[in-house]
Amino acid sequence: MKIREESIQHLKIAEFLVEKIRDGEFKEMDKIPSENELCRQFSLNRHVVRQAIARISNLGWVTPVQGKGCYINRIPKPIQYVLSSQTRFSENMENEGVKHKSRLLNWEKGLPKEEERTNLQLDENETVYRLEILRYVDDVPISVTTSVFPEEEVPKLENYLDGFHSLYELLQREYQFRPIRSKSVFQASLPLLKDAEVLQIPESIPIVQMESMMNHPSGAPVEYSVARVRSDMHKCLVEF
Incomplete structure (x- = not known):
């Protein structure tokens, strides 16, 4: 007692x-x-x-x-993130008037994992590009996102990754399309060690995991992403 x-x-x-x-x-x-x-x-x-x-x-x-x-400690002010079918990190942050940047941590090309294949509606032998992107607000890391694309939608993607600073700007410039969000699922969880390290938070600080599907303007699935967002720096506004 x-x-x-x-x-x-x-x-x-x-x-x-x-x-x-x-x-x-x-x-x-x-x-x-x-x-x-x-x-x-x-x-x-x-x-x-x-x-x-x-x-x-x-x-x-x-x-x-x-x-x-x-x-x-310096406690970051939560940043409002507007979630809609046209959501784009750069535009959101510019609308909020905050300094921001994105950094490509790594990329790879290979066979999809089961959840990637299912969500992107791929055959087992179709290959994907997998990007790991760290995003900052006012030089503080706010989220790390794994974005997966079918290779046939973004052929020779590696040729355009030097000097990476914006994923959707790259897609519009090199492939002439901008993904449209079809759904997002939110879940609170504790970060994995590797995510806690890049987000510069203790493992005991909860994160918001956001699993999203993006479609090509034609309607076909084009991007499956899993974002891990610092809960102490993020508040989400969902627009209908």
């Missing part, structure tokens, strides 16, 4: 500190109250207070500095 009570108490302290940060009472680079101050304020032992501080540290709100205490 005591363990249960301590668990609840440390969550209450963590929520108290997070609310102070969100309300602006504690600002970026401020030092949060010390363990001793929190022990006195909440009339709790040091073990419970340390659990609370460890929690907000693991969630990315503060950074502990040996011998000095914990300091509040």
Whole structure:
């Protein structure tokens, strides 16, 4: 019973500190109250207070500095992302008036995985291009996306990847089409280690996984993508 009570108490302290940060009472680079101050304020032992501080540290709100205490991190402001059939990252960010960029982490050509083949309606022996794209807002990584295209829709794609900065601009310029979103499925999850590393977040920070299908203007499936988006930097507006 005591363990249960301590668990609840440390969550209450963590929520108290997070609310102070969100309300602006504690600002970026401020030092949060010390363990001793929190022990006195909440009339709790040091073990419970340390659990609370460890929690907000693991969630990315503060950074502990040996011998000095914990300091509040820069908390990114969530970016509104408009989701529609014509959604394009660059245009969304330009409309929001924020600095943005995209970087191609890697690419490969080969046989599709089962979910890729099913969603793109391909035969087993048809090949695909698979791109891994990291996107930034104000120089902070916000999402990493795996985009898959049938090779027949984007032949010789590798010839156009040097100097990559915008996927849909490349498609319009070299292949004269722009994919149209037909559906997206959202799911909250924890990031894989490799995604947490490129997104520069702890593994304990939830992400939003967005699985999407894009069609060619002719109606045929042309792109299957899985985006992993930082939940602390993203709010989605769905337009009907």
